[in-house]
Amino acid sequence: MIGLSIYRFVKEIKEKDSKKDKWTVVAQNILGLFCDLLHGAPFYFLIGALFFVVGLLFLSMGMGWVEID
Known part of the structure; x- marks a missing residue:
């Protein structure tokens, strides 16, 4: 494609x-x-930023910096 x-x-x-x-x-x-918001650059940038933030959250939980009770 x-x-x-x-x-x-x-x-x-x-x-x-x-x-x-x-x-x-x-x-x-x-x-x-x-x-083209659904297939253009802003959409992929926002999805990438979301996965980056979630990845940082999991990394900080794994390192013991953040504890969720």
Whole structure:
């Protein structure tokens, strides 16, 4: 899935002639990542942050720094 979208992205850039058009394609794809909340970068960032916090909680419990009664 990721490989296919990268292929489409590169193909779309190669089809453009001017440098301005190529940068427009890049900007549109970057904005597309942040506009799609369920499959874009913010969603994965929030999920990653959640797992990081839970992992730190388990690590601190394992080290004995935090005790939950």
